[in-house]
């Protein structure tokens with residue numbers, strides 16, 4: 016029986032703990048400073064908007080931890096002594112471990128902007144950040160959000176839901192266009208404006224000005240404009256939360272450096288989730304993957320290793336999803352913002368301007384590479400299979416009805432999509448009827 | 457738009473105030489003839505009672521409260537008198553019971569005794585109460601089309617508003633709901649004016665004066681209509697929701713209200729063709745069987761249909777489509793829950809403990825219903841009168857009565873609907889309905905229906921579990937990549953609607969255990985090779 020200690024009660028740490036418990040009798044302790052129990056960070060916005068209460072974002076009931084003999088310690092780890100296998104906590108106590116899993120997640124980026132530490136200037140990552148936003152939104156006459164990514168647009172939606180005017184500063188010339196192709200990006204630009212959010216593209220933050228109480232009162236942009244506001248959201252990306260490991264001897268770059276088995280340079284010390292950084296990015300993935308799903312996968316993988324089945328982190332086909340205000344987005348495989356040398360694209364947009372699909376495939380071999388889908392839900396299992404089987408774009412399009420995952424009675428667009436593809440490519444593809452046989456093949 | 461909405465609130469409250477007010481006004485005068493008829497009808501034998509009550513009541517203008525009190529007091533007095541005689545004449549004693557006496561004795565007397573201004577102005581009252589409330593309700597909801605912004609899930613503020621988060625408004629609303637049900641089931645003698653207000657509607661439909669059940673049917677349909685409009689607007693981006701709402705509203709208005717009333721107009725039995733036993737627990741009661749058997753071919757058809765519905769149609773449909781086809785597309789209880797109840801769906805209890813209670817209770821009620829019906833049929837075919845004791849001092853009639861009181865009135869009505877704003881909108885359907893228990897068993901073990909989880913896309917946000925009216929912890933399955941196959945799921949489709957990542961889809965697929973419930977680990981993102989490796993271990 017080993018003594019396994021996990022720092023961080025996010026999805027990565029908790030998944031590791033659950034799987035270690037399933038597979039073994041090891042003593043498991045999770046240390047975290049943020050909240051008593053695991054909650055879903057991705058649902059922070061819904062608490063603010065009143066869709067849920069905080070307790071609804073906790074995937075397990077409170078008795079779960081004791082019943083599964085997972086000990087929870089609410090404290091912040093100040094430092095790690097890897098020689099003595101000891102952690103020093105901020106409450107003055109220390110704790111020993113046999114195996115240590117670092118799953119400390121991320122923190123919001125701050126780029127040294129003047130005024131970034133003023134009152135009512137905050138990121139949106141933790142429960143505490145949410146409390147700050149809730150507090151300062153009460154008398155907020157305008158909010159400015161800096162950074163056009165997934166968290167930025169969520170924060171804009173939150174504040175707009177409370178009828179707070181929002182100005183959204185986005186450095187890029189179109190929303191999230193480092194990831195999204197121009198068409199999708201433009202669709203989201205439109206949708207943001209439809210929600211009466213004051214979207215400022217190609218605009219950088221220069222400085223945040225303070226009022227006499229040390230609270231933000233305005234921001235200054237690189238367009239020379241001063242925008243009066245009393246709440247500022249900094250949502251310009253996140254980076255690994257690893258500064259407390261500086262002197263631990265654990266190799267760090269931006270995150271904790273790990274190999275494919277998620278081991279650090281120190282034996283018995285592992286890192287998973289947002290804070291882990293692969294020496295060598297896997298396939299087309301990034302070396303640091305700050306998404307929910309990868310944290311979950313890494314947690315499961317490290318649990319196997321610790322329970323005596325050394326395993327490599329083998330993320331399958333890339334997938335992701337998000338929701339931009341009212342428009343849902345899913346992606347399977349890769350669709351880069353700009354096509355690469357060997358790639359061809361197919362784009363279809365519905366006439367209402369809120370649904371589209373964008374398919375990426377190989378120009379010559381016609382192999383399907385990836386799809387972005389907006390406003391139409393698609394079946395993960397189908398795309399995973401097609402990507403594994405290296406199916407052609409023709410095969411994917413012909414069987415697209417199998418992949419439709421919209422609720423029953425929704426209007427279906429596969430025929431229209433195929434017609435457009437045929438027209439553009441001189442092909443004669445016909446949509447096959449949905450088949451349960453194939454879906455469960 | 458905001459002004460329209462706020463005006464709508466004011467108008468609704470006005471109508472509501474008129475409705476409440478109407479309970480406290482109005483006078484009743486019992487004529488000697490009506491009095492005599494009532495005594496004969498009810499078979500009251502006590503001379504003391506007959507004499508005293510006549511003196512205090514006949515030809516006097518009284519309020520409903522006064523009149524009811526006189527009757528009750530005199531029952532008690534005459535009972536004491538008779539019981540004090542050396543030779544007690546039990547025929548002259550009337551059993552006084554709060555849940556029965558008002559409804560069975562006082563209501564028939566007072567129903568036709570209304571006099572004065574009110575009786576001559578029922579149309580005006582109809583407009584001032586129901587008219588204003590319906591109009592106001594529509595004015596509250598229709599502006600949401602603009603106010604809610606672009607189509608999409610708009611659950612903003614639900615847990616921050618007193619009405620939908622068990623706040624003071626929620627409790628006040630529950631108080632009114634509960635009071636209404638108690639009056640309706642046990643004290644209809646106090647809601648004569650609302651009943652009179654719908655008299656015109658009843659007369660137009662079937663030529664008879666309105667009863668409290670007609671009032672209930674009318675209110676049920678009106679409330680469902682107003683709240684269906686709310687659903688159409690709130691979920692206008694979601695075809696499943698709009699079609700489902702339209703269908704369930706149709707079944708309520710056509711099958712539970714219009715068709716039965718029209719049948720009555722043609723002197724046929726009041727019959728709701730979609731109400732299946734054991735939800736319709738009186739179906740096999742002797743009076744109902746006799747009534748159907750004496751109603752010619754149509755009556756026989758109704759009898760056969762009722763049996764076929766429960767024995768064949770229900771399970772076969774559940775096999776193909778899940779219990780949703782009944783619970784959230786057809787059923788009246790479900791219809792009310794999905795319309796009036798929609799604002800309260802998030803209040804259902806999601807804990808494991810609640811699930812345990814649910815399984816005991818709902819299956820317990822099913823057993824109770826089967827036992828009660830079995831007993832009923834036994835005495836029917838053995839030709840034992842239902843009031844006759846058959847053991848332990850209990851008669852079939854007693855058992856029917858307990859069931860009617862405990863399950864039919866208290867559980868389904870007072871608790872099931874009255875507590876919407878506190879316990880959520882499907883308390884009855886989840887914990888009490890014997891039909892739901894039956895459908896649930898079929899759905900769980902032999903059905904093509906499941907909610908498919910979309911591979912690894914779940915972010916454990918909790919929206920699905922929060923908005924599941926049946927208290928199913930949908931997320932617990934979704935985050936594992938497992939499909940949801942649960943006996944209690946009524947297929948309302950809201951979990952799928954509120955999921956921000958497109959993870960859930962209600963569908964009817966092949967019925968093999970594997971495809972319905974097996975977890976596909978691969979999709980959670982770990983690669984095939986690794987999985988083969990772990991499977992080999």
Ligand SMILES: Cc1cc2nc3c(=O)[nH]c(=O)nc-3n(C[C@H](O)[C@H](O)[C@H](O)COP(=O)(O)OP(=O)(O)OC[C@H]3O[C@@H](n4cnc5c(N)ncnc54)[C@H](O)[C@@H]3O)c2cc1C
Nearest residue numbers: 023025026027047048049091092119120288289305306307
């Ligand atoms: C608003 C928001 C929305 C998001 N939406 C999505 C989405 O839709 N899809 C998606 O894929 N991803 C999303 N993400 C990203 C996703 O939430 C993260 O990738 C994921 O939560 C990372 O999990 P983790 O377990 O690695 O770390 P975390 O969840 O960050 O958990 C780490 C925990 O460790 C604690 N901790 C850190 N240092 C210490 C220390 N020294 N001592 C003690 N405790 C410590 C932290 O307080 C924290 O509680 C979103 C993130 C945010 C903020």
Ligand code: SF4
Nearest residue numbers: 924945946948949951
């Ligand atoms: S699981 Fe979904 S469809 Fe079933 S009852 Fe709950 S919310 Fe409705």
Ligand code: SF4
Nearest residue numbers: 914915917918920955
């Ligand atoms: S709503 Fe969707 S993403 Fe959220 S927990 Fe449920 S299934 Fe998962």
